[in-house]
Amino acid sequence: MTTQRVTVVEKILNANDQLAAQNKARLDAAGIFSINIMASPGAGKTSVILNTIKALMPDIRLGVIEGDTAPVTIDADKVTAAGMPAVQINTGGDCHLDAAMIKDALNQLPLESLDIIIIENVGNLVCPAAWDLGTHANVLIASIPEGDDKPYKYPNIYRGLDVLILNKMDLLPYINFNTDYFKQGVEMLNPGLITFPVSCKTGEGLSAWADWLKSHLKRKG
Amino acid sequence: MHELAVTENILAIAKRHAEEAGAVKVTDIHLVIGRLSSIVDESIQFYWDMIAENTLCEGAKLHFDRTPATLRCNACQHEYTLAAELMPCPACGSPNIQVLTGEEFYLESIEITREQEPPRKRKGKG
Numbered sequence: 456m457t458t459q460r461v462t463v464v465e466k467i468l469n470a471n472d473q474l475a476a477q478n479k480a481r482l483d484a485a486g487i488f489s490i491n492i493m494a495s496p497g498a499g500k501t502s503v504i505l506n507t508i509k510a511l512m513p514d515i516r517l518g519v520i521e522g523d524t525a526p527v528t529i530d531a532d533k534v535t536a537a538g539m540p541a542v543q544i545n546t547g548g549d550c551h552l553d554a555a556m557i558k559d560a561l562n563q564l565p566l567e568s569l570d571i572i573i574i575e576n577v578g579n580l581v582c583p584a585a586w587d588l589g590t591h592a593n594v595l596i597a598s599i600p601e602g603d604d605k606p607y608k609y610p611n612i613y614r615g616l617d618v619l620i621l622n623k624m625d626l627l628p629y630i631n632f633n634t635d636y637f638k639q640g641v642e643m644l645n646p647g648l649i650t651f652p653v654s655c656k657t658g659e660g661l662s663a664w665a666d667w668l669k670s671h672l673k674r675k676g
Numbered sequence: 677m678h679e680l681a682v683t684e685n686i687l688a689i690a691k692r693h694a695e696e697a698g699a700v701k702v703t704d705i706h707l708v709i710g711r712l713s714s715i716v717d718e719s720i721q722f723y724w725d726m727i728a729e730n731t732l733c734e735g736a737k738l739h740f741d742r743t744p745a746t747l748r749c750n751a752c753q754h755e756y757t758l759a760a761e762l763m764p765c766p767a768c769g770s771p772n773i774q775v776l777t778g779e780e781f782y783l784e785s786i787e788i789t790r791e792q793e794p795p796r797k798r799k800g801k802g
Contacts, residue, residue: 457790461697466782467685467707550678581714582678585781607762611714614775643762643771 471586474554478561478589485566486675488668489574491552491588493612494596495605496578499622501530502655503596503664504573508537510665511571515672518564520544520574522552530575540564551582554589570672580605584612591671592617599623603633606640613644618651620664625654679716683723689783690733699788702733706785710778711745711758736786745778 466472482489494500508517519541521530526545534541542560544552557574564572574590576583593616597605600623606613613619619641627634641648651667653660686705694702709715717740728734745758749765750772756765758778764771 456700456792458703458787459697459790460785460787461693461699462785463689463693463783464785465689465693467682467689468781470685470688549681553681585678585713610762611712639764639771640762643764643773646772 468585468587471554474558475587475589478554478557479591481561481566482572482589482591483673485569486673487566487569487572488592488671488673489572489590490592490594490618490668491574491576491583491590492594492596493576493580493583494578494598495580495601498578498596498598498601499655500575500578500596501533503620503622503653503661504575505533505537506655506658506661507573507665507668508534508539510661511668512538515570515669516568517571517573518542518566518569520552520557520560520564520572522546522556522575522577524548524550524577540569546577550577550579551586552576552588553586557588570675571668580609580612584609584615594618594620596620596622597637599626599630599632603637604640606637606644610644613641613648616645616648618649618667619645621650621652623654623656624652624659625656679719680723680727682715683720683727686720686724686738686783687727687731687733690736690786691731693786694732694788697788698790699732699786700791701789702736702786703789704737704739704787705733705783706739706741706787708741708743708780708782708784710743710780712775712778713781715781741784743777743780746776747773748776749773 492500517539519534522544524546528543531541531543542563544556544560595616651660651664690705721738724738748755749770751770752768754765754767
């Protein structure tokens with residue numbers, strides 16, 4: 456018997472990253488712009504998605520992939536009621552979506568007739584940050600009641616973002632939320648991050664977010 | 677976070693490389709994990725003991741090389757190590773900083789046991 460050291464140097468989530476790259480190639484080929492929406496539970500992911508659908512209908516066709524840890528269809532039902540196709544993923548208790556789940560979900564959507572796919576990740580600020588899904592943009596929805604210290608407590612999720620949506624702006628007068636402190640945390644982690652302050656209650660800021668999405672539409676091949 | 681899924685990935689990578697190298701047993705696994713990744717070592721070890729059972733990795737010891745989180749200030753070039761919470765440059769106060777190390781998350785190497793090497797003069801794979 457002999458012993459030997461074998462050099463590996465392989466990223467631990469390499470298998471996921473490869474599947475994510477395949478997902479992205481497939482979305483590119485279908486002319487679809489896709490986003491991965493992450494947030495803590497209750498930040499307003501579904502509300503933002505429903506308002507986004509409303510703002511973009513009927514010219515732009517969206518599909519939604521809903522991730523939840525339990526076998527519920529509450530969110531998917533709302534999207535379907537709004538007139539757009541939705542796929543519900545039950546992660547079976549897992550804290551995040553991964554690229555393999557998205558690969559399966561894409562099989563269930565009419566890709567040829569969609570312009571945008573929105574993925575609603577599991578409500579969690581830690582785990583989704585580590586798992587690339589192959590989308591074109593990572594979007595975080597933070598909300599005023601969560602507090603201004605979240606960038607400091609969950610740095611990894613902020614570092615990987617392309618867009619930040621700050622929701623529930625209508626609550627700012629009632630909550631001790633230090634906007635400068637919040638912004639400084641974001642700036643340290645992700646300088647110049649595109650940020651949309653919005654309120655799903657008053658409608659503030661939602662059209663700017665919808666315009667950003669429109670400006671990223673791909674040409675259907 | 678998601679330590680079970682991470683541990684499953686570690687096992688898959690270790691097994692694949694061990695099989696390619698003709699191992700009969702994996703004795704040690706060396707992981708490099710930066711301080712900025714939210715992984716709990718004990719939790720990985722806990723899952724490892726469960727899922728490595730009855731594989732050629734059973735009983736392998738996990739070694740965690742925890743690289744520190746070091747940052748550089750883009751304004752004054754000062755370099756510093758994070759002890760706790762994320763903070764602006766301690767020298768000049770600028771929030772314009774970049775991460776130098778601390779985001780590593782890979783399997784560096786494995787130590788394996790092999791059957792005796794076949795004698796050199798024999799033809800075949802070496």
